[in-house]
Structure formats: C-alpha cells, structure tokens
Amino acid sequence: MKQWIAFWNILLKDMRAYYLKPPNISWGLIFPIAWTGMFFIRSGRGLDSILELLPGVVTISVLFGTTSMLAVTVTFEKKSRSFERLLLAPIPLELLMFAKTGGAILFGVTNAFVPIILAAFLADLSSVDWLVVFPTIVLLAFASTFLGLFIAVSVSEVFEAQTFSNFVRFPMIFLCGLFFPVSDLPMFLRPLSYLFPVTYGVDILHGAVRQENTLPLGLDFLIIAAFCVALFAMSLKNIHRKWIV
Amino acid sequence: MTKQFGDVTAVNDISFSVYQGELFGFLGPNGAGKTTTINILIGLARPGAGSIRLGGLDCSRNPKAAQHLIGVVPDESNLYPELTGFDNLCFCAALYGIGKQERRTRARELLETFGLAEAADRRFAGYSKGMKRKLTIAAGIIHRPQVLFLDEPTTGIDVASARQIRQLIADLHRTGTTIFLTTHYIEEAERLCDRIAFIVSGHIVRVDTVGNLLQPVQGRHRLMMTTTNAGADLHESLVSAFPQFIFEPVADGQMRVTSVAPIRVGPLVRFLEDQGVEVVEARRLQPSLEEVFVQVTGIEALAMMQNNRDKGRSA
Ligand SMILES: Nc1ncnc2c1ncn2[C@@H]1O[C@H](COP(=O)(O)OP(=O)(O)OP(=O)(O)O)[C@@H](O)[C@H]1O
C-alpha cells in the first residue's frame, strides 16, 4: 500500500509537471497531424492512401511522444539532483522506474489516437482489427518509452539524450517499414531493420489494418515484448552501474 | 569502509559507530570525504570496501534495506523548482507512503515550524537560499525518520538563519532523532554534537565526546591581551618577569597568555603600564575545540576550514 502511494504520486507529479503542460499537449497534437499531412500530400493518391499511411503515422506519434519525454523526466531530474530523492525513497528501483515511465507510456498511447481519430473522419476504418491495434499501440508505447529510458540513463546531459534519441529515431523511421515495406530496402540494410523494436509493431499494424504483415503476428508480439523486457532491464542495470557510483 | 574515485581515495579505511539518539558530528575541511561518507551510508554510492549497518539492518549488500528509516538533507537543495513549497513537502511525504490527509497536515505543521507558512504556495524556484535550505530540511524530516543525515546544513546561510537551523537541529535531537551531521564549522560541532569525528583527507583522525576532546585544554587558563605602544623587547621582559606564563604574540598588538594556574590580571597589567604599554583589553579565553582540532589535525586543516568559512560568509 505504502509503495503504491509513492508510485502513484511520482506518476501524478510527472503528469502535472511535464505532460499536462500546454506546450506538451499542443506538441502531442501538432506532431502527429503534421506527419499525417506530410505523408498524405506526398503520396498524392487522395483518401485511399489513408489506410496505408495510418500504421506509420500512429507509430511515429507514439515514438516521438514517448522518447523525447524521458530526457526531461529522467536525465534532467538526474542532472538537477532531484532524482536522488527518488533513489532514496523506500521503494524498489523497478517500481520507481515504472512510475517514471508510466507518464510517457500513457502520453504515447494518447498520442496514437490523434491520427486514428483524424483518419476516422476521412476514411472507412471498418476493416481495421481494433482488437489487435490497441494492444499493439500499448506495446509500442512501452517499447519506445523503454528505448527512451535506455537512452536517458546512458547519458548525463539533456542535449545528449535528445541528440542520441534522434540518432536512433530518424534511421528507425526509414528502416522499420513505416512508409515502404522492409522488403523494398536494399539487401544490406534489411538486417538493421530487425534490430528496431518498432519494426515488429509496424508489421502488426500493417496486418491489423490491411492484412499485410510479413511475420506471424504472435511472433511480432513476442519480439516486441522481449525488447521491452530487455531495454527495461538494461536501463535498471545502467542506473545501478552509473548513478550509484 | 573505503571509497576510491579513480586515483583519489575519498574515504580511507574509516570506521565508526553512531549510537541511537545521538547527535554525531563529522568535522572536516573541503574535500575531506564528508559527503562521500554520507552518500555511501544512505545508498547513493557504493563503498569500495567495508560494511554498513543502519538501525540493525545490513546495508552493505542492499543499500535500500534501511531507506525507510532514514531522512537525508543534502548539501544542495534538490527539491522541485517548479512545485510550491507545500507541494514539494507533500510529494516527499508521499514517497514514504504517507496518506493524503496526514501529508497535508504534516506539511502545514512543518512550514509553520520553519517559518515558511507565508511562502507555502510560492514556487520553490523563487525561494531565497535560506528558505530553500529550511524547506530541504523540512523535506528530510517529513516522514519522521529515526536517523537523519544533514550535510553541512548551515553552510552559505546568513547568521540568523543558521542560528534558527541549529535550534531546529537541537530540537530534533531532543525528541530522540539520531543525527549524523557534517560541518566545517568547529563552533557548530562543539555546540551541537554529543560526539565528533575529525576527518581530514579521508582519514578519521579522532572520534570522541566533546567533553573528552576538550579535556587536554580544559585545565589550562588563557588570556588574550590587546595593547598599544608595545616595544620590540616587550616579549623578552615579560618572559623574564613572569616565567610561569607562556606568551604568544597572535597579531599586531595582541598577545595570548597561557598558564596552568589561574592568571591574575592585576600584576600583569601593572607591569605592562610601568613599561609604558597601554592595555586596551584583557579577555579570558574559554577552552575551545579549535585548539584541540589544531593539535590533532595540524594547523593546515584549520586554515583550510577557516578559509572555507570566510568564503561562505562573503558568498
Ligand atoms: N563522484 C566523484 N568522482 C570523483 N571524485 C570524487 C567524487 N566525489 C567526491 N570525489 C572526491 O573525493 C574527495 C572527497 O569529496 P567529498 O565531496 O566527500 O568531500 P567533502 O568533505 O564533502 O567536502 P565539502 O566540504 O567540499 O563538501 C574529494 O577529493 C573529491 O574530489
């Protein structure tokens, strides 16, 4: 019970202090809309292409909504030493880090629905398998949040966290099959795509929206889940190793 | 325990116990290893070698084992600048699993005690240095810890606030909290602590009660005399006239007189006036921990500490 009070208040404090701030909310809205608009115009094929674009836009919304937050909630707080207070709290490090990432995960899931709601006005989404889409969004939010966490605890300056995450995010957008299938990539780049957790999420979404997945969905789910566990565990290990010197 | 950072041995094979309810002082100059010691004890740093027990719990392996028992006031305020004083305190209480109603009551109570009630709803970022330090102390004790770690609580704070903070520490001590306090103010340690460890360059050179530490200087009597018109040969004539006293020039026109027997001021003043020297002031010196510190650690350590203190004052 006591630990849950701590957990909930850490989460709530981050939500109030960072996520529910007007710039963040508008950023969370504008970014997905901008991406949607950009790819929509580029494809030049009118409303038919919406279903094709939706998985990619949803994924990017989640990816950007989550990873960028950890530079603030973790790296910045570490730098300003308020994180020490959290490390001193009588709760397990795992629970603490779930609380610190919970806000980003929720924020990522919320962001994913911006393009979905927009698409619902413009196209017929009746063929979409929502029972697959929802868990995938949640899993993607976990995976990309933990990726952000891994970056945030590997560096010591906020700008390093931002630079490093762009370094990962932008190649990821082009390599993970968001806007053209992995099979269209040059042969030598393909193995690289499979190193990104997002690739598997995108594959599931393509499957759920247009039945065009390349791997069995079960395998996709399993692999993303494994990424989540591995990234989280590595982040905790990094905190132990680098922050408790 | 021992702790190394690369080539630097911050803490070198130190060992001590702090008893329940005690106010234990860790006195030493900058870089002596005070903060490093605290960080190891509270679980923010790993000892290179050694073992730690807190409240009967073994923390050497699991630094989290005793974290529910302790409160920490770091050397720099590390509360959330964007939250108000009140919200900061409530948040810190929540970290220890204190329920909402109790959190709020306790936060108000502490804001009142620390004279911050007026500033309760202002953002922490806008607090003055002294207010920040007070709120940081309040945050450290909001969950009523059994053991409190205070890292230089009065450094860089004006005299009035420092006095107030010392009073609060004394009050906490009276109510039974075990306190581990680091400082580089000798008078502060002497006034507040039950026992003191002198730490210099990572070594503990002495641990004892204030009474025992003062013992060697206790039997001595000392006088500080301020004079004008003193000639160059004054020292010599004093030594021959009063062989039972030790005379040490301290500064221009100032002389310290030390003796094992009580010093009678009358004959001394009369002698000086006969020599044409005017005695402006003669003041009895209380035996102080400063002397002991110099004896035990050497004058360099004292100079280092006084240097910090002056910097602290001008800052
Ligand atoms: N994280 C670190 N990395 C490298 N060296 C360190 C680290 N922390 C402390 N040190 C070194 O260990 C020694 C002891 O430092 P510490 O901060 O414990 O001193 P202190 O007694 O608290 O001094 P102060 O009065 O200035 O706070 C110093 O030489 C310091 O440079």
Ligand SMILES: [Mg+2]
């Ligand atoms: Mg220090």
